[in-house]
Amino acid sequence: MTLHDILRLLDERGVQLGADAGELVVRGSRKALDAELVGLLRAHKPALLAHLTGTGPKDAQSPLTELTETELAAVAATIPDGARNLEDIYPLAPLQEGVFFHHLTAEQGDPYVISLGYAFDSRARLDAYLDAYQAVIDRHTILRTAVVREGLPEPHQVVWRTARLPVEEVPVGPGEDALTRLRERFDPRRHRIDLTKAPLLRVLVAEDRPADRWVMLLHLHHILGDHTTLDVIHREIAAHLRGTEDTLPSPRPFRDFVAQVRTGPGPAAHETFFTGMLKDIDEPTAPYGLLDAQGDGTTVREHRTLLDPAVAHTLRDAARKAGVGTAAVAHLAWAQVLARLTGRDDVVFGTVLFGRLQDGGAETGTAMGPFINTLPIRLTVDDTGVTKALRDTQGLLAELLRHEHASLALAQRCSSVPAPAPLFTSLLNYRHSGGSTATDQADVTVPGCRTLHGEERTSYPLTVSVDDLGDDFHLTVQAATPVDPARVCAYFATALTGLARALEAGGNQPVDSVDVLSVGEWGVVVGGGVGGVGGLGCVHEVFEGWVRAACDAVAVVDGGVRVSYGELNARANRVAH
Structure with a gap:
């Protein structure tokens, strides 16, 4: 959530906020000041105090790096017009370091x-x-930024004074689909943006004669910004097209952050x-044994769904009564899924943190740049009651927020996982989307223009995104082949449903007893999917039923190896006898 979002939430709940002797003064009803809101106020106290007192980062224009004249000359040599076109230079932010590494x-x-x-x-x-x-x-420094590392002690971002948006017109042949042609011309799975050349955007356009329209495909590198950045870009574009650009707030340089x-x-x-x-x-x-956390996303498939509105309502209401936030519910639900997929009760995964409230309190909802960061969180799925587990999860998230600007590399080195193995290979991204999904946020609300396509990938083989729409929850799963993203999404939705019902029932149910398998999938697991095999029983009895009913059906897949029920049964018998 941005500072603007929290202030709006306070206003909606009738909560008054003030500052006195370096402390926050909060006035509101006990109902309005639930655990989630109190946690936000505590986690972002410095930013809120800075907003209330009108203070901010000091010496924002002081040098943020110490480079020699030789190193600065090497940087200038990478820029058109050299030093005359060099506006600023400073190191990468935490998320940028990770993105640049990948x-x-x-x-x-x-x-x-x-x-x-x-x-x-x-x-x-x-x-x-x-x-x-x-x-x-032209207004925003981050959009005129390139990345240079050659000849420098560490990678730096370099702001150009002038950077022109590169636009390429692509011819479309008879019978070709214009958007498909553009996507083939520059496919991020096969092509790369040169990070040494600002701006780190590319535009392809083509005339779509059969549809009497023009199609544009825009690529923006994530090292430049997050979803709020996309939102701000399109709001400002709309203002320019309406002729109201004079009303836009003064741009804030990313160097302040x-x-x-x-x-x-x-x-x-x-x-x-x-x-x-x-x-x-x-x-x-590593769910499904997926160990490559540095992939290029070429095999990633995506599935999207809306959580059942009735479940969403129950979840929100039950979480509020239990004094926990829905973000904590989502994190514990994903931990449950991981526990089942890995056979472990102690799991680690990446969580996306939004750093727009720790930068001195300015209105960063209108600032551009990659303020977010990805850091590990460790959760245990055991016989702890659901309510207590959720409160523990919320407390850990609040602690994690105090370290949201730490580098992921540092965090991973603090574990005992030997390099180069990754600490985790799945990611949870919980974001407040203000009534729209991430793709919808990037929509251009101007006459004569509509969105055709939106795609975003990461290097992780399994990513789950939750868009909190205010009332509903939109779930998105991206999974590397051969993992089925729809199935993972179903597990996650079932876990959310189970936690919501457990909370509604009092919250004493052990977390590890909350299911992630739907009734239909349980039927398949215990033998309901093949004629002649049904009902519950011991594992060996169910397995033998499958051997009798579908001896040649595939029972186990390991890479390119497939073993049928009959073959597996024969191997098991050899071991047993």
Whole structure:
């Protein structure tokens, strides 16, 4: 949530916020000040105090790096017009470091390129849109930023004074689909954006004569921004097209955020926290045995669904009464799924944290840049009651927020997992989407333009996103082949449903007894999927029923090896006798 979102939430609940002698003063009803809101206020106290007192980061324009003249000359040599076109230079933010690492290690393509497609009803509309986009680039430093590492002690982001949006017109042959042609011309699974050349965006356009329209495909590298960045870009484009750009707030340079991060808690504090959480974890949490956390996303498939509205309502109501937030429910539900998929009761996964409230309290809901970060969280799925487990989860998330600007590399080194094995290979992204999904947020609300396509990938082989729409929850699962994203999504939805019902029933049910398998899938597991095999029984009895009913059916798949029920039964008998 952005600072704007929290202030709006306080207003909606009739909660008054003030500052006195360096402390927050909060006035509101006990019902309004639930555990989730109190946790947000505690976690983001410095930012809220800065907002209330009108303070912010000090010395924002002071140098953030110490480079020699030789190193600065090497940077200038990478920029058109050299030093005259060099506006600023500073190190990468935490998320940028991780994204840049994955960019370097990807064998082909780039897993961190956001792809958006639009249709315009005329070339004039398209050209006006592109002109407005250039005006937005001119306003914001992050959109004129490149990344340079050659000849430097560490990678730096370099702000150009002038950076032109590259636009390529692609011819479309008879019978070809215009959008498909553009996607073939630049597919992030096979092509890469040169991070040394600002802006880190690419635009392809084509005339779609059969539909009497123009199609545009835009690629933006994730090292430039998060979903809020996309939202801000399109709001500003709409303002330029309406002629109301003079009403836009003054742009805030991303360097302010970098400065704040560098003056926050240091590596020692981060290391103490993550060592306490991870020091005895000595093997990866890798669902389905997926161990490649540096993939290029080429085999990733996606499934989206809306959580049953009745379940969503029950979940919100029960969580509120239990004094926990829905984000904590989502994290515990994903831990349940991981526990079943890995056969472990102690699991670690990545969670996406939104760093827009720790940068001095300015209105960062209108700022551009990759403020988010990915860090590990460790949860245990045991016989603890659901309510207590959720409160523990919420408490850990609040602690994690205090370290949201730590680097993922540092956090991983605090575990006992030997390099180069990953600490985790799945990711949960819980985000407040304000009534729209992530793709909808990027929509262009201007006449004559509509969204055709939206795609975002990561390097992780299994990613779950929860879009909190205010009333409903939109679930998205991206999974690397051969994992079925629809099945994983069903597990997650079932876990959310089970937790909601457990809370509604009092919250005493042990977490490890809450199911992740639907009734239909349980039927398949215990033998309801083949004629002649049904009902419950001991495992060996159910297995023997499958051998009799479907001897040649595949029972086990391991890579390219397939073993039938008959073959597996024969092997089991040889071992037994």
